[in-house]
Amino acid sequence: MEKVYLVVIVRKGKKGRNAGDILEEMRELIYSSRGNVIDSMIVRIDSPTPNYFLKKGKLFEIGERIKNLKPNSFITNVELSPVQARNLSTALQCKIVDRTGLILDIFAQHAKSKDGKVQVELAQLTYLLPRLSDIWEKFSRLGGGIGTRGPGEQMLEYDRRKVRRRIAKLHDDLERLKTHRALVRKSRQRKEFTVCSIVGYTNAGKSSLLRRLTGAQVIVEDKLFATLDPITRAFELPHGKRILCTDTVGFLLDLPHSLIKSFHATLEEITETDIVLVVLDCANPEYPLHYEVVQRTLKEINAQTKPQIIALNKVDMIPDEIREGIRRDFPDGIFISAKNGIGIDTLTERIEEGVARGEYKNSVTQKNE
Ligand SMILES: Nc1nc2c(ncn2[C@@H]2O[C@H](COP(=O)(O)OP(=O)(O)OP(=O)(O)O)[C@@H](O)[C@H]2O)c(=O)[nH]1
Ligand SMILES: [Mg+2]
Incomplete structure (x- = not known):
């Protein structure tokens, strides 16, 4: 099982779900993705920073924990921008997976039908496109675990132009499958x-x-x-x-x-x-x-x-x-x-x-x- 360090980030003073419930759902998602949470932390912030999401002090603290625990991945409940994900990965020298990446990973593992696979690959490639970078590739290759599996996996090797072309093709495939599904439903209604x-x-x-x-x-x-x-x-x-x-x-x-x-x-x-x-x-x-x-x-x-x-x-x-x-x-x-x-x-x-x-x-x- 992949060793995961989980960081739940919540906004101070913002109403909504309590941090404990978020933590619990993240644990379940990680477990569903065949990960094992070796340690977790709840961080309360005023607002995210554009470069790292977290402030430098907190980042340093997490960096120290990671040095000791040596997890395979750092997973967080928030959605990171590609820039934030890249910067965090460099700063912490660890694979970074956000909530979206995690959910895509579970979907990728569970998609069985043609429809499901096309849909997941499309979602995965759309998500990965702005994230393709040397650092992303380095950690994806190293880990081969959470966040890097699924139909979109082999596309990591390709350049962006090819990825875009593939995305367009998947859109076409989906349209065709949709027409097919509609026909099946009609026959049921008949x-x-x-x-x-x-x-x-x-x-x-x-x-x-x-x-x-x-x-x-x-x-x-x-x-x-x-x-x-x-x-x-x-x-x-x-x-x-x-x-x-x-x-x-x-x-x-x-x-x-x-x-x-x-x-x-x-x-x-x-x-x-x-x-x-x-x-x-x-x-x-x-x-x-x-x-x-x-x-x-x-x-x-x-x-x-x-x-x-x-x-x-x-x-x-x-x-x-x-x-x-x-x-x-x-x-x-x-x-x-x-x-x-x-x-x-x-x-x-x-x-x-x-x-x-x-x-x-x-x-x-x-x-x-
Ligand atoms: N104790 C108890 N457990 C249940 C009951 N119904 C389902 N479960 C358990 O809840 C878990 C989820 O059940 P599933 O039927 O897979 O749930 P689902 O809604 O199809 O879940 P997803 O497909 O993952 O969205 C399993 O471990 C089931 O054994 C119930 O009536 N009582
Ligand atoms: Mg089910």
Whole structure:
């Protein structure tokens, strides 16, 4: 495992997430990227400096720590400009990975389908283009770990002009794939299946729920972004109607800009589904924030008006008194455990009722398809 020194930087006096929660999510992201945090530090700053993000004094302090600990990489939660990343790398003599680089790395490792790979390579190259430099290359070659894997990896050897040409080609590929996906969706609609999309924050238990509902052998992992490519499976409601269910990529607060476009492309299916099944991990104390991110993202992809069913997952992990608080926040939510099956019957009944009342369009379904 790659040895990581983690530095969480927060602005003084700025409202928002507390540093501990950010630290926790960064740890999970790093773990998902197969890194091991050997030490971490929380730094509070007034404002970032253009050259190093951090002031000289703090930089010196971190430099001393790094000298002793000898990590393979220095990872931070903030987004660094290419100049800041380069300068920090020179000053600390260490590979520097920011939050965007880290997330791209996880995406690169998990992309399986043609679509997913093209999207990730595009995002990676767009991110790397202004960062290609001698120092970047030196540390990428040395480490070969976090931040340097994936479809864009071999492009490090090329010059910028070639990278730009490759980016243009990937854009074309994506357009073609998009047309193909639209055709597949049309044919599904012709068959008049009710389609339900499972959405939620990363690691909420979406794939576990798909598996529970449909028996699909999908990847379930205690890692962020275990699922990247949407997967659709059919399942039968209690009275025999078959509907389709799609598992989608997880949402995340402040997703890197370079990824948003490709991320949205992956989510475009949701705009054409009939039911949005929102999965919330109620065992995570940040669940209200996760819910907010889900609603915000649905709005961004124009899916906010779709009928929603809220599944309050991992109920097996929470004590009764906390459950009551969650119940007040989500009076219509259904407590479930995708892991051990609690509440799944209630959930499928709720879906069935909606379908029967004609709440969802395309509710006429065919059997044995
Ligand atoms: N205790 C408990 N754990 C659960 C439950 N549902 C899922 N998990 C665990 O939560 C972790 C994430 O589950 P996934 O189904 O992979 O979550 P996901 O939402 O698909 O995650 P990404 O694809 O990474 O965004 C796994 O370790 C699951 O075993 C549940 O109801 N109870
Ligand atoms: Mg998943």
